[in-house]
Amino acid sequence: MHSELVSESQYMISDQDIFTISSHKQFEKIALKVFRFQYENNLVYKEFCDFLKVEKQSVKTLQQIPFLPIQFFKNHNVVSNTNEIQETFTSSGTTGMIASKHLVTDVSLYEQSYRNAFSEFYGNIEDYAVLALLPSYLERSGSSLIYMVKDLIELSNNEHSGFYLHNYDDLISKLVELDNAGQNILLIGVTYALLDLVEKQKYELKNTIIMETGGMKGKRKELIREELHEILCDGFGVQNIHSEYGMTELLSQAYSLGNGIFECPAWMQILIRDTEDAMTYVCNGKTGGINVIDLANINSCSFIATQDLGKKYPNNFFEVLGRFDNSDIRGCNLMFI
Incomplete structure (x- = not known):
């Protein structure tokens, strides 16, 4: 289109x-x-x-x-x-703060942006099972991140793709089962929830990309990136932690495939x-x-x-x-x- x-x-x-x-x-x-x-x-x-x-x-x-x-x-x-206005995306902001609002008159531009960028950086979405651990975003309305991830889950056409809220045990068993079976997985999660996962147990993932979306949302003390990624790499048994740089006010995202170095789409x-x-x-x-x-x-x-x-x-x-x-x-x- x-x-x-x-x-x-x-x-x-x-x-x-x-x-x-x-x-x-x-x-x-x-x-x-x-x-x-x-x-x-x-x-x-x-x-x-x-x-x-x-x-x-x-x-x-x-x-x-x-x-x-x-x-x-x-x-x-x-x-x-x-x-x-087709969509109004709002920032999460802490209690008492004024939320940012992005009034979107053509949401197809957002869809083209993240679909094209994902394809550029990661290839065909249908090659992945998308597991989303985004509780603080899922529990409110107006999140542009949830809009994007929901669409990616649907586009993956994988019966195992989906959102997880606080059902960590279900997510862990699904993650280990799929990874062991050789399924390519994108686990996209808010930072504090990913830390919760590695505190529950250690993993040796071979076929999983861990993508953190940033933010402790007041749940934990902030960590410098090097320390955070070292904990997550060790906990998940992976070489690199990927990151997404996006915000309510943007319809595009930059991605880091490791080491905190981001690249923009064209x-x-x-x-x-x-x-x-x-x-x-x-x-x-x-x-x-x-x-x-x-x-x-x-x-x-x-x-x-x-x-x-x-x-x-x-x-x-x-x-x-x-x-x-x-x-x-x-x-x-x-x-x-």
Whole structure:
């Protein structure tokens, strides 16, 4: 399926344009078209750009594009068209915090994004049994992660695929049985629940990918990635722990196949901004704030300044190092309107 997303003749961007990007030059060309479209059609983003005194015609490179602080998704309707809202994805947030909301007017873009990315990084979904251990996400509504995993479970066409809530014993027996039988397995789990599994028993898995989605959700003390992955590798008997980098405000995900080094699909890139000056960027290997370009977000905002800290490496690889605390967001203070 593909559709024309932007009808104005000077833009003419389709979902096919987005999901067939094959070079950085092509990415930049489409990203600049998306910027111009969103400046014209997204009132929140236009006001933000105008506040920064950035004129649409002056933006010629990715580095000149303003990145909307992710906090705007908590207090504003960030949309670039007037179409009916098909899905509203919300962040989990702790009690008393305002949840982010991502208003999605074309959910097929999300489906194309994660299906294409999964295929790019892992091959045919039908080669896997998908076992999902996502209790804190499953127990609330509006999770974009649950939407994605539910679809992947259905697409796997495997009778053993499914969600597990607190029935750890059932999951353990299924996991061991399938792995021993030579079935390729994707076990995708929230971090604290995966730790629960390896505390129950040790495994020697030969055919299983362990993918952690991050977050202790207040259930355990936070661990640095190296320590966490060492515990999980030892507990599951695997060489690497895979990770997914995604968020409510994005319709695309980056994946790490091990060692905490993430790679973006072709329609997603990151830039690392200076923590002291949000409008400048640091070079590869230097720590800064993660800015994400997600072209699948064409109907909301494709240019988002996250609250994550990271480093970028050559070939569009990057590492996530943690989050800003409030005292660290000096470079973002000018961004609130």
